[in-house]
Amino acid sequence: MSEKICPVCGVTLPEQAKFCYNCGSKLVEEIKVLVCEVCGYENEVGSRYCISCGSILTGALESTAEKESGRRIDIEFKPSKVQEHKKEKEVKQRKRKRFKVSSTQIFYVGLAVVFLGLVAYGVMRKEKEKAVDVHQLPEINSEIMAEINKLRERVNSNPDDMQATLKLANLLHDVHIFDQAVEYYRRYLERNESDPDARxxxxxxxxxLGRVNEAIAEMEKALSYAPNHQLALYNLGVVNLAIGNVEKAREYFKKCIDVNPNADVAQKAKRMLEQHKF
Structure with a gap:
């Protein structure tokens, strides 16, 4: 059975009741309207624009009642507990909505700050990956793994085979198995200490592998044997830039360019200087 609430005392009444049996108040039919915030005109529920001034309707619904004359007037009464609870619920929902939007904005602002903070390192990392991998990265498949295993067996059976040792180290490097590559590079360099490429x-x-200090030491040692080794100079610039040694990075990039400005790696060094505004 349909029910309605007494607007004065809040008692639940049958739909057909015309007077409240609790307080005796006369019951009038409530009409919901959308009041225009610009001109104050009362528009019908569901309207998007005010029919009086054309403004967008964004206000909350307001209650009115019809007198016997048929004119609309505002109902002035003390809100019932049910209505107060409903109003509080609506206020909380609006607050949650505002908070949700604010959180989204904060998230994107924070994301932008993080992006700007890491963009220099990201660009440097991308360039480093292009330059430091002297060998083109092949796809790791069964044939490559078979070749690696074959070389490993050959080296283990003949530790003096430095050619196979270096080839195995390079292949492990190419497929990004860095920890094992380091092991075989060390074996090779014990017999061929002055090979700057291997270093x-x-x-x-x-x-x-994140062993930055060791990386710098090996590259600097390569320069002690070959002072104009452009790849060593460029990668020392990259590594120093990655850890925040900007002055050192600038120094190595410029030295790399001075060795041979027309070389590909020199062009990459120029781009690094331009991108980071050294």
């Missing part, structure tokens, strides 16, 4: 490659693997 730079091992330094790259150490950097990828």
């Amino acid at each position: 730079v490659d091992m330094g790259i693997c150490l950097f990828e």
Whole structure:
């Protein structure tokens, strides 16, 4: 059975009741309207625009009642407990909505700050991945793994085979198995200490493993044997930039360019200087 609430005392009454049996108040039919915040005109529920001034309707519904004359007037009465609870619920919902929007905005602002804070490192990392991998990265498949296993057996059976040892280290480097690559580079460099290419490659693997100080040491040692080794100079710039040694990075990038400005790695060093506004 349909019910309605007495607007004065809040008692629940049958739908057909015209007077409240609790307080005796005369019951009038409530009409919900949308009041225009610009001109004050009362528009019908569901309207998007005010028919009086054309403004967008954004206000809350307001209650009115019809007198016997048929004109609309505002109902002035003390809100019932049910109505107060409903109003409090609506206020809480609006607050949650505002909070949700605010949180979203804060999230995106924070995300933008983090992005700006890491963009320099991200660009540097991308360039490093292009430059430090001297060998083109092949797809890791069964054939490559078979070749790695074959070389491993060959080296283990003949530790003096430095050619196979270096080839195994390079192949492990190419497929990003950096920890094992370092092991075989070390074996090779024990017999071929002055090979700058092998030292730079091992330094790259150490950097990828997060062993930055060791990486710098190996690359600097490569320069002691080959002072104009452009790849060593460039990668030392990259590694120093990654850990925040901006002045050192600038120094190495410029040295790399001075060795041979037309080389590909020199062009990459120029781009790094331009991108980071050294």
